[in-house]
Amino acid sequence: MIPFPDISPFLVSVDINGHTFGLRWYALAYIVGLLFGWWIILRAVRTPRLWAADPPLTAEQVERFFTWAVIGIIVGGRLGYVIFYAPATYIAEPWRIPLVTEGGMAFHGGFVGVMVAGIWFCRREKIPMLSMGDLLALAVPVGLMLGRLANFVNAELWGRPTTLPWGVIFPGEAAQACATAAEACARHPSQLYQAALEGLLLAIVLTFLAFRRGWLRRPGALMGLFLAGYAVARFLVEFVRQPDAQFVSPGNPVGWAIQVGSYGLTMGQLLSLPMLAAGLWFLTRARKR
Numbered sequence: 061m062i063p064f065p066d067i068s069p070f071l072v073s074v075d076i077n078g079h080t081f082g083l084r085w086y087a088l089a090y091i092v093g094l095l096f097g098w099w100i101i102l103r104a105v106r107t108p109r110l111w112a113a114d115p116p117l118t119a120e121q122v123e124r125f126f127t128w129a130v131i132g133i134i135v136g137g138r139l140g141y142v143i144f145y146a147p148a149t150y151i152a153e154p155w156r157i158p159l160v161t162e163g164g165m166a167f168h169g170g171f172v173g174v175m176v177a178g179i180w181f182c183r184r185e186k187i188p189m190l191s192m193g194d195l196l197a198l199a200v201p202v203g204l205m206l207g208r209l210a211n212f213v214n215a216e217l218w219g220r221p222t223t224l225p226w227g228v229i230f231p232g233e234a235a236q237a238c239a240t241a242a243e244a245c246a247r248h249p250s251q252l253y254q255a256a257l258e259g260l261l262l263a264i265v266l267t268f269l270a271f272r273r274g275w276l277r278r279p280g281a282l283m284g285l286f287l288a289g290y291a292v293a294r295f296l297v298e299f300v301r302q303p304d305a306q307f308v309s310p311g312n313p314v315g316w317a318i319q320v321g322s323y324g325l326t327m328g329q330l331l332s333l334p335m336l337a338a339g340l341w342f343l344t345r346a347r348k349r
Contacts, residue, residue: 062226069085069213070085089206090203092203094126097199097200098122098123100198101122101196104270105122110276110277111277117191117195121187125177125178125181129178131173132177134170134173136169136172136174140165140173149306178192196283197283197286198266198282201258201259201262201286205256205260208252218249218302219248219251219300219301222247222248222300223246226249229245253297253300257297258290258294261289269285270282281342284341284345288336288340290335291332291335295333297328298326298328302315317329
């Protein structure tokens with residue numbers, strides 16, 4: 061077992077009348093992830109050799125889209141969490157929906173938000189949608205990695221109990237849940253699994269294919285690989301990730317969101333299946349073209 065490291069959720073903070081204010085690692089992860097995404101997209105569109113013809117958008121268009129991408133991530137991520145993970149809670153208290161400071165963001169919702177923003181922007185600016193999707197696929201993995209690392213620092217979204225030697229003894233609710241269930245308090249550091257698979261691995265593979273293997277000349281290929289790769293990584297990690305409390309009950313201790321007989325899927329797995337299907341479809345289409 062590995063004790064949880066003594067890391068503050070704040071990078072810098074100040075206490076005022078018993079309340080702590082400051083810059084959280086989680087907020088910094090969003091900021092750095094967005095800036096990296098902006099940078100790598102700019103680099104791609106400023107490198108003509110990567111494209112079969114002219115780059116699909118200009119540097120000025122990248123800067124204009126950046127604002128809409130931020131809105132799509134925040135609005136989509138929050139609404140995704142509300143709709144997919146805690147609808148009953150927010151139907152009863154709808155005024156809490158905008159309170160993102162309470163926590164509660166879902167990647168699948170943020171993905172839909174950016175997709176809607178991208179489709180709208182492409183139609184408005186007459187930009188090829190598949191090429192825009194490829195550029196976004198390049199931009200997302202590093203932000204995902206940083207976000208999962210911030211989840212680990214916050215000691216949230218931890219994994220299921222484990223006896224493996226790299227199990228981490230998370231503090232707070234994780235420790236209380238273990239004590240209540242009379243289980244070993246070491247848990248899978250599922251946030252780190254996701255950071256490695258959804259973030260680091262996908263970032264390396266997609267960047268290599270874009271800048272060294274010319275995949276940006278096949279519109280839709282990088283986007284398809286990202287969708288399929290993320291879906292597979294998330295589906296696998298869900299087996300060791302602790303499900304949200306609202307899905308766990310005495311009759312459903314595993315936390316299935318949908319169950320048929322003795323088999324089931326978590327909400328994360330359920331939402332990843334359409335991404336996998338779409339990713340394989342885009343890959344097949346790009347290969348044929």
